[in-house]
Amino acid sequence: MILEIITPDNNVFEGEVSVVTLPGKNGEFQVLKDHAPLVSTLAKGNLTYEQGGSKGSLIVDGGVIEIVNNKVLVLAEAVLEA
Template sequence: MYLEIITPDENVFEGEVESAMFPGSDGSFQVLNDHAPLVSSVGKGDVKILRLHDKKTEEIHFSIDGGVVEVLNNKILVLAESIGE
């Protein structure tokens, strides 16, 4: 599935992923391939991405300061307020 994370200032991440975990407003949630359509707010916290890289699973983390996530047809779009350091 394809994931894109953008802020008002930059395109932070773009690429194929195996799964993504988000800090939802009411608790964290995970998105896997063929997930049902979804629109949700995300709170401040850690975004955890798993992707296959050179036949190995790679784990990537971003600290997000809130925003919105949309899941539709194996594409995840995250509109983040900002990405923390």
């Protein structure tokens, strides 16, 4: 699936990933391929993903996520660490 992370300032990340773990307002949740369509808010916290056997991590300062047709779009208020 495709993960795209965007802030008001720039495109932070775009690429093919196998799993994404996100900081939801009601706790952490994970997204895998063929996840049902979803729109949700994000809390400040750690966003992690796996890409081709390697792992990536960054801290988002809240935002919104949309999942549709194996595309995970993260509209983050800010990315604090990459």
